[in-house]
Amino acid sequence: MFSKSKINDPTPKKGDTPKPVGHDQPKDAPKPMASQGEHTTGVPKAKPPASILSSDLHVTGNMKTTGDIQVEGTVEGDIRAHLLTIGESATIKGEVIADDVVINGRIVGRVRGLKVRLTSSARVEGDIIHKTIAIESGAHFEGSVQRQDDPLNPKGKPGEQALAKPSEPKPTT
Numbered sequence: 001m002f003s004k005s006k007i008n009d010p011t012p013k014k015g016d017t018p019k020p021v022g023h024d025q026p027k028d029a030p031k032p033m034a035s036q037g038e039h040t041t042g043v044p045k046a047k048p049p050a051s052i053l054s055s056d057l058h059v060t061g062n063m064k065t066t067g068d069i070q071v072e073g074t075v076e077g078d079i080r081a082h083l084l085t086i087g088e089s090a091t092i093k094g095e096v097i098a099d100d101v102v103i104n105g106r107i108v109g110r111v112r113g114l115k116v117r118l119t120s121s122a123r124v125e126g127d128i129i130h131k132t133i134a135i136e137s138g139a140h141f142e143g144s145v146q147r148q149d150d151p152l153n154p155k156g157k158p159g160e161q162a163l164a165k166p167s168e169p170k171p172t173t
Contacts, residue, residue, distance in 0.1 A: 047067075052070045053069065053073045057073035057074070059077065060077060062077040062079070063077065066082055067081065072089055072090050074092075075091075075092045075094065079092065079097070079098070080098065084100070084101050084113075085104070086101075086103045086105045088105050090104075090105035092106070096109065096112065097154075099113065099152070100114065102117045103116070103139075104119045105121070106122075107123070107124045110129065111130075112129045112130075112154070113128075113130055114132070116133045117136075118134070120139055121138070122135075122141070123140045124140070124141045126142075127144045127146065128141075130145070130147060131147065
């Protein structure tokens with residue numbers, strides 16, 4: 001019914017030497033890009049830029065990302081990110097949890113971070129739980145500071161539950 005054309009036939013003709021598969025391109029030729037479904041190894045993904053919340057933006061609600069956030073506006077809610085930068089004009093009312101926190105503006109609430117930095121323009125009202133902390137001269141801070149090896153864990157130190165007062169047994173009748 002159908003016949004195969006000899007024009008594109010890959011079978012070698014007399015006198016042709018067979019080429020190994022994949023060696024028909026020069027060594028310095030660019031490699032083809034992987035299709036969307038293929039997994040590439042050894043090629044790091046480009047890190048996306050930080051999400052910026054502008055100074056005229058007011059957010060009510062929680063935010064969570066594995067990326068970076070730069071806040072210049074107002075947020076009423078909790079924020080969780082990799083790198084969180086609080087701009088000088090920003091106000092956060094809620095808990096902040098990030099690997100790296102740079103505070104230039106105002107936070108009312110708890111701060112949890114592996115690295116926490118309060119610049120000279122920072123205003124923090126709340127507790128800071130950190131692994132490392134830096135507070136520049138001129139920063140305003142009201143609250144407690146506590147060092148933990150894992151400050152991102154909201155449950156606190158292991159064994160805290162054991163220190164809680166045990167409930168009294170119910171009397172039997």
